Structure formats: C-alpha cells, structure tokens
Amino acid sequence: MALIEIENLSVTYRSKGRSVTAVESVSLGVEARQSFGLVGESGSGKSTILRAICGLAPVTGGTIRIGGDLVPTPRGRAFSARVQMVFQDPYASLHPRHTLDRTLSEPLAIHGIGQTDARVMQALDDVGLPQSFRFRYPHQLSGGQRQRVAIARALMLRPEILLLDEPTSALDASVQAETLNLLNRLRTERGLTFLMVSHDLAVIDHMCDRILVMQNGRAVEELSRQDLASAKMKTDYARSLFSASADRMLEP
C-alpha cells in the first residue's frame, strides 16, 4: 500500500459563476521513502495537487489518503505532524517580521513541544546554517539561506512526508544544486517521502524515483527513473517535454 494515494482528484476553482478546473481526475501513488516528481508546463495543475493535499485548494472530487486514511477536513494537527510543505518562493514563505528563532519555534509552540532552544539549534545545524543566524530576520539572509530556513521549518515537526513546490526555481544555479543536495541528504538521513513539483527536468532527474507528467490538469504519463534515462516515453507530449530540456540534464 502506498503512503500517499490520490484517486481521481479534481480541483475546481469557482468564483462569481465562472469555474476553472485546475486538476481533473488525477490519480497517483507514492510509496514510503520514495521521491515522486510532478512535471509539466506552467498551469498544468502540478502545484495545485500539492495545495489540495494541504487543504489549500478546493477539492471537488476524488480522494486523498495518507497511510491508508482519508485526510480530514480541516487538516488538523495530526496531519501537520505527518505532512509538511516547502514553498516555491523563499522570499514570500517566511514571515518578514519574525526572527528565524520565532519562525522555527512556532511549530513547536503550536504542537506544545518543549525543548525549544535545543530543537531550534539542532534544526539550524541540520540545514547547514550557523547557529549565530538564530535571531536574524529573513531580510538579512540570501535566497538560498532563506530556503534552508523554510526546509528547517518544514522539518521541525519531524514529518514523514515533505511536499516540495518547486523548491529551487527561485534560486540561482549554484545555490539550486546545494539546496537539492541538502534535500537529498535529509531524505536519506530521515527516511522522508518526497512529493515534488518542478518544471525543470534536470532537477526532477536528479531527485526523483518516479515521475508523473501532467498537461492541462490531466495526468499524461507516469515514468520511472529508468524509463527516463533510456528515453522510453510512450506519449508524444512527454517526449517533446523531455527532449526540450535533455541537454540540461545532470549526469547521474
């Protein structure tokens, strides 16, 4: 049984009589400790799937199960202790008026977990930030450092599942590699399950075991890493998507 099971998920945004279907009956399963990638062009609904899992998008059909249980609405604390998300833009995902200390200790305060000091220090260590940064504000940090803070925050509650919404697209190339390596290291160390969104196939190739290609809110094709390496795509759309960025792929 897969850890994350999504069946026929549909997400429709309604506003003033108009409706936009962002995701249409998409199904996928992510095994525990797997890294699963969602690929597609802008507007294909890949980020919406992550937001739907978190309860940030209106689910209009289908089911989402984590560990075999339907996710509750509202998601609740038990859910947040299992599933956390890293957002795309580290400039927007950290509260501008909270020090890193506040940002990192907030999840502990919400869940009534003690030993705040030790845990915050440990979290900074884990993502490779000096402990002296503890009382700085986000505006005093670079983009890569901010994304490290966002990752540290997502890991404060020791979740099993990390949803990654284009975690490196707002960063420049050298910092991208650093951040991806950090994520890979944390995944091995902690046995995390990743569900990752990206439009950058080099990133997906570097990170993911399985890939779902999406177009216009629908699933086009599911591929394994081997399929990708040997270019065994079945659909034209997937092939064109991959050939467009094949020259940028990292060597395994």
Added chain:
Amino acid sequence: MRTMDWLRDQNPTSRAQARAGQAYLNWLRLRRNPLAMAGLLITVILLLVALLAPWLAPHDPIAQDLSQRLLPPLSPGYPMGTDEFGRDILSRILFGSRITLYIVLLVVLTAPVAGLFIGTVAGYFGGWVDAVLMRITDIFLAFPKLILALALVAVLGPGMVNAVLAIALTSWPPYARVARAETLTVRNSDYIAAVKLQGAGGGRVIWGHIMPMCLPSVIIRVTLDMAGVILTAAGLGFLGLGVQPPLPEWGAMISSGRKYLFEQWWVATMPGLAIFIVSLGFNLLGDGLRDVLDPRSAGK
C-alpha cells in the same frame, strides 16, 4: 562598556539578549531621526508636566480671584495671563495636561485595538463574518463623528469617561478598515499558508502573524488621529459635554475663551498653543516609531 558589547553582540546567545539588542538598535535608529527625537522630547515633557503639575503650577488652577481677571500675559505672577474668573492660565494648562493625556491614552488604548481586532478578524475569516463586521463598520462610518459622539454623551451623560468612551466608539471604524485592507493583502501569502499548515488556529494566525503586518499602517493612522482625538475631546468640552467646569480641560478652556477672543486673545490662544504643540509632538514621535518598528528598514 560591557553592557554595550552585550547589547551590540552580532550573534546573541539567548532570546532575552536578542530582544534587548533589538530594542537597543531601535533606540539608535530612533535617535538618528531628529524630528522623532523632537516628538519624543515633547511627549516626555508632557508626561513630566502631567506628573509634576502640583509642584510646577504657581497657582491653584480652580481658585478664582475676580480682582485679577483677564490680565494679559507677562503680568507679574501670571506669565500667561488670567482668564475671565481671574484663574492663572499657566496653572490651568499644566493641570489640563493630565486630563488631555488621560483622554488621549484611553482613546489610543481602546479604539485602535478594537479596530485592529475587528479588521483582522473580518479580513481573515471573510465570508459572512466579514460582511457583518464591515456593515457595522459602515454604519459607524456613515455617521459624522462628532454627531455620534454627541448622541452617545447625551445618552450617557456628560463627563470625562463618557467623552472618552464616545470618542473611542466613533474612531475605531477607520482602523478596522485599514487593518482589514492589510489583512486581505497578507492572508493568502505563503507564510500564512505555512503557519496554517503547521496546524495553527485562527487566533494564533491573526494575533501572531497578521497583526504585526497591520501594525505599521494602524500606527500611522493613530498618530495622524492623535491631534484629532485631542480636538474632538476639546470639541466635546467646547460644547459642554466633555469634561465639566471647573476642571481645566484644554478644549473647554478654548471654548470659554472664545467670548474674549478679540479683546483678550490669550485666554483662548494659550490652550490652543498647548494642543498644537502636543499634537505635533505625537505626530513626529509616531512617524519615527513607525520607521523603527519595521525591521526591513533596518539597513537604511
């Protein structure tokens, strides 16, 4: 000098040290702004005057002496002159600072807080909560401020506390509007989504994450309104619905002086000057505080 080093430490080791260091930095930043320092000076002087009024005042502010009525400023013993009952204007202004400060503090502690609360709740929850709260706000906004305050005082009876209550009840709607507008801009941001995803409830999100973002614009409004509060209180006093005679309230003093404005200008002008200086002080200080309270402006 060791305290200085402790405060200036780039890498504080405890939360208390970080907070103290931040406060010290804020103080340094405030000190760099001469206008804010002028505002702070005026405010501190007002506080001292209010505190020390019984020792500073040369005369009893209420004692009447009809033989000394309407003396011009710089008369011996009466540096600001006397009013129509022969009371020393300087003493009345010094004692009046207590009443003014009391009114301003009470209004500032109630109206913006209530407005902030209503605005953020309406903006954050949206839907029918928003609709109900904002229509109530609209109703309060639709009434002219002074008329509503008058109606309230008429119902509650004249007096200082009721005047404060009336002013507070009429001045919260703009704060609610400002706070709601700010809330709408931040409620869908990623950092709010992140804290919700950590399992935070509405109260924690609003109090800890949304209110700090609304605070600067509310502070701007408060400082702009501070003079207005003094003037509304003065207006109520002027109409005889605020502080009752013989208590020396600045607005009431202007009101009683208007009869003599052409011949004995000082009776109304002196308390007017006091209101002007104090309003200016609050405005300057508030402006400086707003700059300081925004950590993003730290580097500038």
